[in-house]
Amino acid sequence: MGLGNDMMSHRLLSRMAVNDEHGENSAYFDGWKAYDRNPFHPTHNPHGVLQMGLAENQLCFDLIEDWMRNHPEASICTPEGLHHFRDVAIFQDYHGLPEFRKGVANFMSKVRGGRVKFDEERVVMSGGATGANEVIMFCLADPGDAFLIPTPYYPAYARDLCWRTGVRIIPVHCHRSNNFQITKEALDTAYKKAQEDNLNVKGLLITNPSNPLGTTLDRDTMKSLVTFINQKNIHLVCDEIYAATVFSTPSFVSVSEIVQDMEFCNRDLIHIVYSLSKDMGFPGFRVGIVYSYNDTVVNSARKMSSFGLVSSQTQHMLAAMLSDDDFVDNFLAESSIRLAKRHSLFTEGLEKMGITCLPSNAGLFCWMNLRSLLREQTVEGEMQLWRVIVNEVKLNISPGSSFNCSEAGWYRVCFANMDDETVKVALRRIQAFVGKEAEKGMNVVKRRQCIKGLGISFSSSKRFDESCVMSPHSPIAHSPLVKVT
Amino acid sequence: MGLGNDMMSHRLLSRMAVNDEHGENSAYFDGWKAYDRNPFHPTHNPHGVLQMGLAENQLCFDLIEDWMRNHPEASICTPEGLHHFRDVAIFQDYHGLPEFRKGVANFMSKVRGGRVKFDEERVVMSGGATGANEVIMFCLADPGDAFLIPTPYYPAYARDLCWRTGVRIIPVHCHRSNNFQITKEALDTAYKKAQEDNLNVKGLLITNPSNPLGTTLDRDTMKSLVTFINQKNIHLVCDEIYAATVFSTPSFVSVSEIVQDMEFCNRDLIHIVYSLSKDMGFPGFRVGIVYSYNDTVVNSARKMSSFGLVSSQTQHMLAAMLSDDDFVDNFLAESSIRLAKRHSLFTEGLEKMGITCLPSNAGLFCWMNLRSLLREQTVEGEMQLWRVIVNEVKLNISPGSSFNCSEAGWYRVCFANMDDETVKVALRRIQAFVGKEAEKGMNVVKRRQCIKGLGISFSSSKRFDESCVMSPHSPIAHSPLVKVT
Numbered sequence: 001m002g003l004g005n006d007m008m009s010h011r012l013l014s015r016m017a018v019n020d021e022h023g024e025n026s027a028y029f030d031g032w033k034a035y036d037r038n039p040f041h042p043t044h045n046p047h048g049v050l051q052m053g054l055a056e057n058q059l060c061f062d063l064i065e066d067w068m069r070n071h072p073e074a075s076i077c078t079p080e081g082l083h084h085f086r087d088v089a090i091f092q093d094y095h096g097l098p099e100f101r102k103g104v105a106n107f108m109s110k111v112r113g114g115r116v117k118f119d120e121e122r123v124v125m126s127g128g129a130t131g132a133n134e135v136i137m138f139c140l141a142d143p144g145d146a147f148l149i150p151t152p153y154y155p156a157y158a159r160d161l162c163w164r165t166g167v168r169i170i171p172v173h174c175h176r177s178n179n180f181q182i183t184k185e186a187l188d189t190a191y192k193k194a195q196e197d198n199l200n201v202k203g204l205l206i207t208n209p210s211n212p213l214g215t216t217l218d219r220d221t222m223k224s225l226v227t228f229i230n231q232k233n234i235h236l237v238c239d240e241i242y243a244a245t246v247f248s249t250p251s252f253v254s255v256s257e258i259v260q261d262m263e264f265c266n267r268d269l270i271h272i273v274y275s276l277s278k279d280m281g282f283p284g285f286r287v288g289i290v291y292s293y294n295d296t297v298v299n300s301a302r303k304m305s306s307f308g309l310v311s312s313q314t315q316h317m318l319a320a321m322l323s324d325d326d327f328v329d330n331f332l333a334e335s336s337i338r339l340a341k342r343h344s345l346f347t348e349g350l351e352k353m354g355i356t357c358l359p360s361n362a363g364l365f366c367w368m369n370l371r372s373l374l375r376e377q378t379v380e381g382e383m384q385l386w387r388v389i390v391n392e393v394k395l396n397i398s399p400g401s402s403f404n405c406s407e408a409g410w411y412r413v414c415f416a417n418m419d420d421e422t423v424k425v426a427l428r429r430i431q432a433f434v435g436k437e438a439e440k441g442m443n444v445v446k447r448r449q450c451i452k453g454l455g456i457s458f459s460s461s462k463r464f465d466e467s468c469v470m471s472p473h474s475p476i477a478h479s480p481l482v483k484v485t
Numbered sequence: 486m487g488l489g490n491d492m493m494s495h496r497l498l499s500r501m502a503v504n505d506e507h508g509e510n511s512a513y514f515d516g517w518k519a520y521d522r523n524p525f526h527p528t529h530n531p532h533g534v535l536q537m538g539l540a541e542n543q544l545c546f547d548l549i550e551d552w553m554r555n556h557p558e559a560s561i562c563t564p565e566g567l568h569h570f571r572d573v574a575i576f577q578d579y580h581g582l583p584e585f586r587k588g589v590a591n592f593m594s595k596v597r598g599g600r601v602k603f604d605e606e607r608v609v610m611s612g613g614a615t616g617a618n619e620v621i622m623f624c625l626a627d628p629g630d631a632f633l634i635p636t637p638y639y640p641a642y643a644r645d646l647c648w649r650t651g652v653r654i655i656p657v658h659c660h661r662s663n664n665f666q667i668t669k670e671a672l673d674t675a676y677k678k679a680q681e682d683n684l685n686v687k688g689l690l691i692t693n694p695s696n697p698l699g700t701t702l703d704r705d706t707m708k709s710l711v712t713f714i715n716q717k718n719i720h721l722v723c724d725e726i727y728a729a730t731v732f733s734t735p736s737f738v739s740v741s742e743i744v745q746d747m748e749f750c751n752r753d754l755i756h757i758v759y760s761l762s763k764d765m766g767f768p769g770f771r772v773g774i775v776y777s778y779n780d781t782v783v784n785s786a787r788k789m790s791s792f793g794l795v796s797s798q799t800q801h802m803l804a805a806m807l808s809d810d811d812f813v814d815n816f817l818a819e820s821s822i823r824l825a826k827r828h829s830l831f832t833e834g835l836e837k838m839g840i841t842c843l844p845s846n847a848g849l850f851c852w853m854n855l856r857s858l859l860r861e862q863t864v865e866g867e868m869q870l871w872r873v874i875v876n877e878v879k880l881n882i883s884p885g886s887s888f889n890c891s892e893a894g895w896y897r898v899c900f901a902n903m904d905d906e907t908v909k910v911a912l913r914r915i916q917a918f919v920g921k922e923a924e925k926g927m928n929v930v931k932r933r934q935c936i937k938g939l940g941i942s943f944s945s946s947k948r949f950d951e952s953c954v955m956s957p958h959s960p961i962a963h964s965p966l967v968k969v970t
Contacts, residue, residue: 012718012753017624017785024788061571068562068570075562077553077802085553086546090902092768127612127793134792138649139502143628159791164623164649233497268497283577284797300502303509306644307619308612311796312769317562417575 016164023158027386028053028402035396042421050426053396055211055364056417057245057281059338060331064280067327074320076313084316091312094305096125100315103322104289108274110328111244116256124290124301125315127308129241129275132288133160135304136271139297140235141167146199147237148172148190150182152367152403152410154211154239161205170194170201173406179358180213182206182221187228203235203269204228209242209252212403212412213367214360216246222258226265237271244279244332247340248361259293267293276318278364280331285314339364339416342423346415349427353434357413364416368397371409373437382408393433395426501649508643512871513538513887520881527906535911538881540696540849541902542730542766544823545816549765552812559805561798569801576797579790581610585800588807589774593759595813596729601741609775609786610800612793614726614760617773618645620789621756624782625720626652631684632722633657633675635667637852637888637895639696639724646690655679655686658891664843665698667691667706672713688720688754689713694727694737697888697897698852699845701731707743711750722756729764729817732825733846744778752778761803763849765816770799824849824901827908831900834912838919842898849901853882856894858922867893878918880911 031053040048072078076085091097098120105118126132141147143166149157150172161167172190174180187204194201204225209216217225229236238255246252259270272291277283287310290301322328347357347366357366374381379401386399389411400410415423516538525533557563561570576582583605590603611617626632628651634642635657646652657675659665672689679686689710694701702710714721723740731737744755757776762768772795775786807813832842832851842851859866864886871884874896885895900908 012625012720013779013781013785014623014625014627014630016627017781022785022788056575058571058575061574064574065567065570068567069564072562072564075560077557077560077566078563079554079557081562082550082553085550086543089546089549089767089769090541090543092762092771127616128791131612131792138499140497140499142499142501145499159788164789164792235497277577282574284574286794286796294498296498296502300498300507303507303644304649306613307616307649308793309771311771311799313802314796314798317798 021158022163023156026155026402027383028155028398031386031390031396031398034390038394040394040422040425042425046425047394049390049394049396050422050429051396051417052414052426053398053412054417055278055414056283057278057335057339057364058417058419059281059342060335061281063327063331063334064321067321067324071320071324074317076316088312088316091315092309094125094302094309096123096310097312097315097319099319099323100310103319104274104287106325107276107322107328108243108289108291110325110332111279112252112254112256116254116260118256118291122291122293122298124292124298125305125308125310126288126290126301127310128277128283128286128288129239129273130156130160130288131286131308132273132275132290133157133237133239134165135301135308136237136273136290136292136297137161137165137167138304139292139300140237140271141165141202142200144168144200145202146170146194147202148187148194148204150174150180150186150206152180152212152400152405154207155398155402155404157205167202168199170199171404172204176407176410179215180210182217182225184224184228187225191232201232201234203237205237205239207239207242208255209240209246209362211242211363212365212398212400213358214363214365215358216250216252216362218250219253219258222253222255223262226255226258226262226270229269230264230266233266233269235269235271237273239273241273241275241278242363243274244335245339245364246362247336247343250361252362268296269294271297279335285318286310287314287318342415342420345420346413346423346427349423350430353431355430355434358410365412365414367400368411368413369409370411371407373434374409377408379408382410385409386411389433393429395429506643507648508641511640511887512868513640513883516871516875516881516883519875523879525879525907525910527910531910532879534875534879534881535907535914536881536902537899537911538883538897539902540763540899541768542763542820542824542849543902543904544766544827545820546766548812548816548819549806552806552809556805556809559802561801573797573801576800577794579610579787579794581608581795582797582800582804584804584808585795588804589759589772591810592761592807592813593728593774593776595810595817596764597737597739597741601739601745603741603776607776607778607783609777609783610790610793610795611773611775611786612795613762613768613771613773614724614758615641615645615773616771616793617758617760617775618642618722618724619650620786620793621722621758621775621777621782622646622650622652623789624777624785625722625756626650626687627685629653629685630687631655631679632687633672633679633689635659635671635691637665637697637885637890639692640883640887640889642690652687653684655684656889657689661892664700665695667702667710669709669713672710676717686717686719688722690722690724692724692727693740694725694731694847696727696848697850697883697885698843699848699850700843701735701737701847703735704738704743707738707740708747711740711743711747711755714754715749715751718751718754720754720756722758724758726758726760726763727848728759729820730824730849731847732821732828735846737847753781754779756782764820770803771795772799772803827900827905830905831898831908831912834908835915838916840915840919843895850897850899852885853896853898854894855896856892858919859894862893864893867895870894871896874918878914880914 035049035051038048040050072080075081076088101120101123104123105120108118126135146168148170172186270293274289276287357368398412520534520536523533525535557565560566561573586605586608590605593603611620631653633655657671755778759774761772842853883897
């Protein structure tokens with residue numbers, strides 16, 4: 001009877017409403033749920049799960065709060081700005097506030113070292129990068145059409161790019177042997193395979209800086225990608241939402257620079273997805289941007305932005321903030337310094353335990369290599385270790401398989417959504433775990449580690465317990481250290 | 486060559502990006518563009534176009550500004566609220582802030598006279614009613630499926646409900662003879678026609694209170710609609726975004742009351758679309774709500790809300806405002822009084838000139854009958870008159886045909902997006918025009934009207950000039966009297 005009802009119910013709704021193509025049934029989101037059930041707090045819940053699965057940037061809020069304190073006129077809710085309340089509340093033009101678009105274009109230019117200018121007339125709003133990625137797919141591809149995406153890639157792309165659009169992802173497999181760089185050969189192989197499968201390839205989508213790798217694409221690689229898509233006459237979508245998280249050399253090369261410099265490039269094929277969720281740490285404000293060099297796409301995406309406009313209250317405030325050159329310059333410089341410091345703190349801590357990460361220069365995470373800890377070099381081996389780390393070490397990190405990585409044993413670990421003390425707690429937990437493994441003769445590190453006083457224990461019998469039941473809770477997690485009250 | 490390039494370009498993009506199914510090529514939007522090109526201002530541009538095509542509610546901003554002034558702690562940008570900035574900026578859980586959902590549920594209940602309670606767990610966010618309407622379609626219907634919608638209906642439904650979802654609208658034709666009420670016969674006819682056309686009817690969508698009619702559905706009609714959809718086992722989507730604009734008897738009967746009272750109703754079929762754009766006058770804040778009684782739809786819509794979440798800054802502020810019972814009670818009562826007064830001012834002014842409107846008790850507009858001014862009783866006759874009104878009388882009103890009205894000669898005229906003085910300017914312009922028509926012997930009104938000092942003139946030779954070229958500008962207009970600076 002249950003089945004009958006289910007089937008009845010299914011026919012009543014759309015296929016989309018009842019299929020699993022939203023991609024939430026992934027370890028990436030399950031880890032967030034584990035954190036949600038038992039969130040760490042330094043005093044209230046010191047044995048709780050540490051949230052290292054959330055690429056959030058909390059390192060510079062003091063600078064932002066200072067700016068807000070000194071610019072009450074930027075808000076419509078202060079005595080200084082209240083006279084704008086009415087005008088802003090009713091503003092619904094889908095072009096956005098002119099000064100907001102100008103501010104965004106200014107910020108995008110500064111993030112790219114001022115080497116390129118952005119035309120505010122091409123700045124199209126959408127609901128976060130989530131919305132921006134979907135909008136650009138709706139503009140470029142029909143249902144069934146395909147996009148090439150180098151692996152490893154962001155787990156929620158299945159939802160953002162495919163779920164409602166019907167677009168398909170073709171992975172371009174990248175490998176550890178060359179530090180997961182995108183090669184011409186890998187692109188050609190993927191493209192050829194798609195053709196053999198009768199798929200209509202409409203473009204290539206890259207994340208630069210990469211999530212989860214934390215690396216940037218060099219100028220030559222960028223040029224070869226632009227050449228590739230021009231030769232095939234397909235689109236290049238560059239998701240550059242981590243552009244301002246570059247904290248070390250080599251510096252970031254945006255596709256906008258390549259387009260500016262290359263002699264032969266069909267600009268109608270080039271599109272940028274941007275956001276303030278990572279670079280400024282404002283995921284709650286839902287500022288997503290589609291920046292296209294193609295006029296038809298700009299017009300069409302703008303019409304679609306009706307479905308995901310940025311709140312005019314937020315536009316108004318950010319217009320002032322992003323147009324303040326002194327603030328932006330200082331923010332970007334300081335953010336980079338703090339990210340570099342945090343990256344060092346974390347990766348050097350790992351190195352002391354014999355754990356390496358892929359060398360990186362950007363991002364709010366590192367790509368940690370735990371291959372030597374796997375019982376077997378398979379996705380299942382990776383998932384077994386992941387369950388131990390989430391359930392016993394009580395760290396929510398994200399397994400490489402959820403990023404469609406071609407090799408088992410890699411994990412993304414976020415480090416910018418917490419304070420230094422919490423990073424140290426995480427390092428102590430990892431150290432204790434690694435020590436325990438070593439003790440068991442797994443020979444990861446030679447010396448024994450002290451686990452005393454860490455408040456965590458490892459039950460061998462439970463180690464590979466797969467009965468971990470995840471709650472049907474939100475896959476978009478709260479921040480680990482804060483609760484909105 | 487141009488054609489060749491165009492075709493090349495078209496194949497590069499999606500069908501959606503290059504088709505016209507966004508519905509913007511409508512007189513409804515063209516009128517906005519006419520306003521945009523030459524906006525009226527009482528002192529700077531007194532001969533400009535008056536914006537009466539925008540259903541905006543500006544009558545109670547003084548109450549809202551007072552509340553803001555007295556509640557600086559509700560904002561994250563004030564000294565009193567700044568300590569929440571960080572927590573709010575990073576909050577991205579797609580369930581929304583619990584206190585926001587609670588506030589919305591509280592407000593929705595109060596708008597419906599407290600006769601029903603709403604479960605905050607069923608409150609799903611989306612980007613305005615625009616986003617909410619699209620999300621509910623994505624949940625309920627597959628591409629090619631159809632929804633019945635009584636006419637006249639909101640012109641942008643083509644965009645909101647159909648453009649990206651592939652859903653089709655089947656008009657249920659309602660007529661002047663019974664004041665455009667929805668009858669069982671009209672529903673049956675439309676349903677039968679759809680079946681003959683091999684369309685899979687997934688539901689019925691109603692706007693209650695109606696846009697553009699400004700009327701509410703009585704309890705018996707609501708019950709018969711609920712019975713109809715239960716018999717057919719199809720969905721009922723109630724767009725209730727004008728719920729708080731009811732300013733006169735009969736009082737508003739929400740589908741939520743019907744569901745509560747009726748013995749036999751499959752609640753899985755009932756869904757409400759809500760928003761704060763009309764009832765509170767906050768279209769810029771993009772608060773759209775899907776409230777479904779179907780658990781699967783709630784879960785699926787919540788996943789989709791990732792594409793159109795409300796800015797956490799806005800959620801945080803509104804959570805406090807909508808949970809303030811005294812404020813909400815006073816706001817709703819006062820808003821109703823002011824709307825009634827404005828409605829009287831405008832419709833009584835029209836009556837003095839012999840122009841009638843459909844009797845109404847809700848909305849931010851009235852449904853004006855200008856049939857006696859038409860040269861011919863056709864859509865073309867209606868559009869000819871409309872062009873004169875927009876281009877010469879310089880009033881942007883919206884022709885009935887853009888609402889898919891089954892009878893020519895009706896126009897929607899918005900009256901709540903301006904001050905009393907501007908309404909009087911509009912009335913004087915209409916009076917002058919009607920007088921001119923009478924003078925020409927068209928016998929609309931018997932007496933001559935004085936047009937002196939109004940700053941408008943009517944050139945007979947230009948009267949039916951159809952060369953009016955519209956700019957490719959925003960169809961989502963600025964407010965008529967304010968400019969964000």
